[in-house]
Amino acid sequence: MLDLFSFDFGKLLNPDTLLIVLRVLLIVVAGFVLLKLLNFSIGKAIKKKFSQQTAMLVKKGIFYTGSFIILVTVLRQLGFKLTALLGAAGIAGIAIGFASQTSVSNIISGLFLISEKPFAVGDIIKVGTTTGIILSIDLLSVKIRTFDNLYIRIPNEQLIKQEVTNITKFPIRRLNIDVSIAYKDDIGKAKEALFDVAKNNPYCLDNPEPYFTIKEFGSHGIELMLGAWFSKPDYTPLKNSIMQEIKERFDAEGIEIPFPHVSVYAGTATAPFPVQLAPGEREKKDQSNQGDGT
Numbered sequence: 001m002l003d004l005f006s007f008d009f010g011k012l013l014n015p016d017t018l019l020i021v022l023r024v025l026l027i028v029v030a031g032f033v034l035l036k037l038l039n040f041s042i043g044k045a046i047k048k049k050f051s052q053q054t055a056m057l058v059k060k061g062i063f064y065t066g067s068f069i070i071l072v073t074v075l076r077q078l079g080f081k082l083t084a085l086l087g088a089a090g091i092a093g094i095a096i097g098f099a100s101q102t103s104v105s106n107i108i109s110g111l112f113l114i115s116e117k118p119f120a121v122g123d124i125i126k127v128g129t130t131t132g133i134i135l136s137i138d139l140l141s142v143k144i145r146t147f148d149n150l151y152i153r154i155p156n157e158q159l160i161k162q163e164v165t166n167i168t169k170f171p172i173r174r175l176n177i178d179v180s181i182a183y184k185d186d187i188g189k190a191k192e193a194l195f196d197v198a199k200n201n202p203y204c205l206d207n208p209e210p211y212f213t214i215k216e217f218g219s220h221g222i223e224l225m226l227g228a229w230f231s232k233p234d235y236t237p238l239k240n241s242i243m244q245e246i247k248e249r250f251d252a253e254g255i256e257i258p259f260p261h262v263s264v265y266a267g268t269a270t271a272p273f274p275v276q277l278a279p280g281e282r283e284k285k286d287q288s289n290q291g292d293g294t
Contacts (some may be wrong), residue, residue, distance in 0.1 A: 012142050018250065020077060020078065022073050023064050023077055024077050025076065027070065027073055027074055027077065028057065028070065028074060031066070031069075031070040031073070032070065033202075034069075035062070035063065035066035035067070035070070035175075038062065038066070039059050039062050039063055039066075042058065042059070042062060043058065043059040046058055056121060056136060056137070060138075061153075071191070078118075086192045087258070088196075090270060094194055102155075102157070103140060103171065104139065105157045106139070106140045106155050106156045107139045107140060107156075109155075109157045109160040109186070110137075110138065110139040110140060110141075110156040110251050111139070111155035111160065112144075112160060113137065113156055113159060113160070114137065115190065118166060119132050119134060119137075119164070119166045119169070120137075120162060121135070121136060121137060122134060123166055123167075123168050123169065124167040124168045125144065125162075125164055125165060125167065126153055126165040126167060127158070127159065127162065127164050127165075128162065129166070130144070130146065130152055130154070131144040131147070132144035132145050132147065132150075132152060132155075133145050135151075139156070140155065140156060141153045141154055141155050141156055142154050142156065142159060143291045150286050167232075168232050170232075171231065171232060172205065172208075172230065172231055172232065173227065173229070173230060173231055173235070174208075174211065174227045174229050174230075175227070175228045175229075175230060175235070175238055175239060175242070176225055176226075176227050176229075177225065177226045177228065177242065177243065177246070178215070178223065178224070178225050179194070179223075179224050179225070179226065179246060179257065180218060180220070180221035180222065180223055180224070180257055180258055181221055181222050181224060181250075181255055181256065181257065181258070182221050182222075182255075182256040182257075182258045183221065183222060184256070185256060187214065187224075188221060189251075189253065189255065190224060190253075190255050191212055191224070193249050193250065193253050194210075194212060194224070194246065195210060195212065195226075196249070197242060197246055197249050198210040198226060198228050198242065200245075201228070201238065202241075202244050203230050203231075203234040203237050203238035203241065204229065204230060204238060205228075205229040205230055205231070206229045207229075208229045209229075210226060210227060210228050210229070211225075211227030212224070212225070212226055212227070213225050213227075218257065219260070220256040220260045221257075226246075228242060250256050
């Protein structure tokens with residue numbers, strides 16, 4: 001039993017072993033320092049001519065390639081036979097390949113996304129019910145941050161299979177505002193008020209000019225839509241300000257924004273529906289009023 005713990009650790013302290021350890025430490029430290037400096041300088045130069053997404057991919061490629069070279073160099077210094085390691089890695093790679101078909105599918109999808117460029121780092125996208133800002137685009141997944149500060153990872157395969165909306169692809173957007181007016185109100189007056197509100201709003205662009213349409217005759221009012229163009233950073237200021245201004249302007253003009261209701265008519269357009277109490281119900285009501293002292 002004691003022979004198991006009788007290993008002579010002094011053999012590890014001979015000059016040859018110490019020299020190998022020092023060489024390995026020097027290779028690792030110097031290699032990663034040089035790799036970091038190279039990655040920083042090349043990434044900085046690429047950002048001036050290419051997009052942030054391209055710079056990120058190049059930097060990651062440099063890091064992984066440099067790390068592999070450092071690993072191979074360290075293994076050679078430690079006396080490992082690379083041919084045997086590569087053979088074992090090949091066999092393991094085949095086994096892992098069968099077990100990671102989803103990852104391979106994500107990698108292929110990632111290559112399509114990188115080549116097609118439907119979005120870039122910093123864009124705001126909507127995938128299903130998830131909306132957020134793209135933090136990184138990798139071979140396996142896309143990472144986004146939602147507006148309530150949640151970190152979400154979306155596999156690339158899902159992005160290829162379903163609809164993706166790039167909200168900030170173009171420099172300007174249109175905010176569609178649905179508003180209802182009562183049937184008794186004048187559509188022309190409401191249209192003029194909406195255009196005037198859009199014209200005087202500092203976040204609404206004059207070119208393209210605002211868009212107006214009558215959508216439909218709804219169950220409780222006439223459905224209108226105002227489309228206001230704006231620069232993409234002004235979405236929240238425009239929406240908050242123009243919604244408030246429309247409500248205040250409609251109140252000032254006497255234009256009603258109706259809520260869902262049901263109107264009952266007795267066969268004519270203006271006569272009220274006659275409501276009468278039955279004789280028995282009238283007596284019960286009178287007795288109830290007398291009991292209350294009224």
